[in-house]
Amino acid sequence: MPRNLLANPRFGADPFTLGVASGDPASDGFVLWTRLAPRPLEPLGGMEPRPVAVRWEVAGDARFQTLVAQGEALAHPELAHSVHVEVAGLAPDRPYWYRFRVGREESAVGRTRTLPAPGARVERLRFVAAGCQHYEQGLFTAWRHIAQEPVDFVFHYGDYIYESADHGAGPFKANGRTYDEVRRHVGGEIYTLDDYRRRYALYKSDPDLQAAHAAVPFWMSFDDHEVDNNWASDFDQDGTPPEAFAFRRAMAMQAYYEHMPLRRSAMPQGSHMQMYRGARYGDLLHAFVLDTRQYRDDQLYGDTLAPLGPEAFAQRSIMGAAQERWLYDGLAASDTRWNLIAHQVMVMNLDQRKSPAPGAVAGGTPTYSMDQWPGYMANRRRLLDCIDTHCKGNVVNVTGDAHRHYAGDLLQDEGAPGAEGKVISSEFLATSIASGADGKGDDDAYSRQVRADNPFLKATTDKRGYLLCDIIRKEWTGDLKVVDKVTKPGGKLSTYARFIIENGRPGLNRG
């Protein structure tokens, strides 16, 4: 035990204000997470800067009548009194319940589950993909609905927090519309470790988000706003010298690690975190969780919407060489019925041209987002070639970031002169939990334009929600879930569209 251990801690308030979480499941265990923060918005969450011992318990039933594992973990002030427990030695493919204790205080109970044994035959698997949860722009109603879904895991594609300043009192604007104030960030744009910690504490105080974490294990990944808008490896978007930006990135990574159910292998080393990783759900699914921020070449053309010039086809990577090799080797060796590539930004070559007249549906020059895969066409070509060679018709890409649902097919070199136009894979891009406020739906000028200009795009709407996938051996079903409003409580859930992919036959079919 450390010499400075705080024995018999007293908090004066519930220390479990940020809830509990589990993640990175294996066939014999998972990571359990909590953070002690009796006054979450204060420095160190209102804790004394001394280590504290926290008890943890795992049971085979919700009433904790059959304890199967227990122990003690230290919550260190260096890591904001977060607790990361890697539990092992449990049975595969079954639910477990967990809780924490410190002093006289007890946490909420969380439910999680282990993966099936690696070779086991698995008939069915369900998961949710979600992210982009701007706290000021909407309530986390969609997380409350996710907490009720009978799923095996959640893939979080990123934008867990937003780094931006408090928008101030009163109405705010999102996507050209004005909404009454929903809720506000605390403080200005975040730069310091304390700033990032306070921002996570604010977001994690949300009861709907806590309910989702307590209900199901998460595979976490980050995108840009966990650090700074549209950052790319050593570069931010403001032209900060890389050696200075590295300090901000290191603080952002530390705070991210502190607040997520991640394994010790992800603990930051300076400004780097090892985040890309794989998981196997028996013989049904291999999941590859990518990191398309830390290793990417800087965005082209000033990171704007731009036509595809020769530079977009040059030897550049959004993944970095080592991660590309890891993914292609993994896909080549994969023997599961399905493969999931779970990542952050759009793979579709979505032409987002502006029409000459507002609202018109013809004309203009095709333009693409340089922050997404179209800015990295050589990497995109290598990825689709690998899928076509090794995993015909059994790879599904799940992404996010664009604050609206997009479902479409992936064609090799779409947008390039002489492209052959063969469907190789499909993509479900999950809409945001809250970013963009209520949204306009699917019949505004932008929606009409992208549908007209992109025949491989099968559906899009900018309502808030999440993606629900239901996988059986012969079919992969994706439901685009939407909530009707997030700027007021009580948003109702519905399914905007359903698509089915048949195993071995690439392409989306209307369900």
Ligand SMILES: [Fe+2]
């Ligand atoms: Fe976002």
